[in-house]
Amino acid sequence: MNAAFQAPSSAKGSESVLTEIKLKKGEPVEKALRRLKKKIDREGTLRIVRDHRHYEKPSVKKRRKMKVARFSAMLAARYADM
Numbered sequence: 001m002n003a004a005f006q007a008p009s010s011a012k013g014s015e016s017v018l019t020e021i022k023l024k025k026g027e028p029v030e031k032a033l034r035r036l037k038k039k040i041d042r043e044g045t046l047r048i049v050r051d052h053r054h055y056e057k058p059s060v061k062k063r064r065k066m067k068v069a070r071f072s073a074m075l076a077a078r079y080a081d082m
Contacts, residue, residue: 019043 021036023029040046056064 019045 019036019040021032021039023032
């Protein structure tokens with residue numbers, strides 16, 4: 001069985017790059033789908049798609065990133081002595 005599952009991957013501009021996996025000989029489709037989902041998750045494709053669903057003003061984006069940075073710094077400080 002020679003088939004490939006593809007999902008859109010992040011790309012700059014109008015270029016379109018697809019995430020692709022090949023079905024191995026005798027491999028169940030369910031297992032191949034799990035591999036595809038893991039690959040998409042590792043690439044961050046779904047996160048990028050969700051981020052582009054709605055426009056986010058630059059000031060809002062900056063505020064959100066600063067909030068995440070403060071939270072990460074707080075966690076790092078909390079667990080630095082351990």
